Amino acid sequence: MPTHKLTTVQSQAALSELNTGLPTPWEIIDGKLAKAFKFKDFQQAFGFMTMCALYAERQDHHPEWSNVYNKVAVQLITHDVSGLSEKDFDLAKKMESFAALHKA
Amino acid sequence: MPTHKLTTVQSQAALSELNTGLPTPWEIIDGKLAKAFKFKDFQQAFGFMTMCALYAERQDHHPEWSNVYNKVAVQLITHDVSGLSEKDFDLAKKMESFAALHKA
Numbered sequence: 001m002p003t004h005k006l007t008t009v010q011s012q013a014a015l016s017e018l019n020t021g022l023p024t025p026w027e028i029i030d031g032k033l034a035k036a037f038k039f040k041d042f043q044q045a046f047g048f049m050t051m052c053a054l055y056a057e058r059q060d061h062h063p064e065w066s067n068v069y070n071k072v073a074v075q076l077i078t079h080d081v082s083g084l085s086e087k088d089f090d091l092a093k094k095m096e097s098f099a100a101l102h103k104a
Numbered sequence: 105m106p107t108h109k110l111t112t113v114q115s116q117a118a119l120s121e122l123n124t125g126l127p128t129p130w131e132i133i134d135g136k137l138a139k140a141f142k143f144k145d146f147q148q149a150f151g152f153m154t155m156c157a158l159y160a161e162r163q164d165h166h167p168e169w170s171n172v173y174n175k176v177a178v179q180l181i182t183h184d185v186s187g188l189s190e191k192d193f194d195l196a197k198k199m200e201s202f203a204a205l206h207k208a
Contacts, residue, residue: 042166046157053150062146066170 005081014089018096026092032064033076033088035095040103045070051098052091061087063095109185118193122200130196136168137180137192141199144207149174155202156195165191167199 006014011028019025026035039045045067056062064075076092078085110118115132123129130139143149149171160166168179180196182189 042157042161046161050154053146057146057150062173064170064172066168068168069166 003078003081003085003087005078005083006085011084014084014086018089018092022096028084029075031077031083033084033092035074035092037072037074037095037099038104039070039072039099041070044102044104045072048072048095048098048102051101052095055094055098056091059087059091061091063091107182107185107189107191109182109187110189115188118188118190122193122196126200132188133179135181135187137188137196139178139196139199141176141178141203142208143174143176143203145174148206148208149176152176152199152202152206155205156199159198159202160195163191163195165195167195 015026015028015033024035026033028034037045037048039048049065049067049072052063052065061078064077066073074092074095076088077083078087119130119132119137128139130137132138141149141152143152153169153171153176156167156169165182168181170177178196178199180192181187182191
């Protein structure tokens with residue numbers, strides 16, 4: 001199934017749905033779906049990253065991210081469509097579920 | 105053994121030693137020991153990161169780094185001494201040996 005670029009309205013709707021029930025929301029910054037995660041320590045942070053990496057590789061859709069000790073800053077975009085797609089929101093949801101398995 | 109902040113002269117000497125024989129050198133940028141690594145793909149990049157993470161955790165000295173698909177940008181600093189220490193150069197050397205195990 002081809003990947004489609006979401007319109008601004010579609011992205012905002014997907015963002016609202018994604019953020020429902022989340023204490024710390026995702027934001028759309030410079031056209032990318034972004035969130036800064038904070039964990040107890042490096043072990044928890046990199047454990048989270050490892051779960052994300054395995055999922056991302058399997059989906060062939062990878063995050064842009066940086067890590068400083070217990071912090072992981074994530075930015076998602078779909079380069080094939082030069083914008084946000086369902087793949088970004090799917091990955092964001094998975095990241096939330098993986099983050100929930102690690103100590104904040 | 106306590107960690108000491110290296111003087112500028114010591115850092116430059118350590119940098120020269122680190123870069124000996126390396127096709128792509130490390131640099132000191134904004135007081136941090138920095139290098140951008142490029143691998144064949146995400147699998148190789150994250151494999152490299154995983155080896156670095158295990159070593160960093162064991163040494164309790166962690167990199168600041170970002171990853172976009174096959175690229176890993178690394179910045180090393182020793183926050184305890186607000187500057188560069190032997191730990192940074194040790195980690196950089198290990199990172200080089202781990203990078204050599206992954207496809208560029």
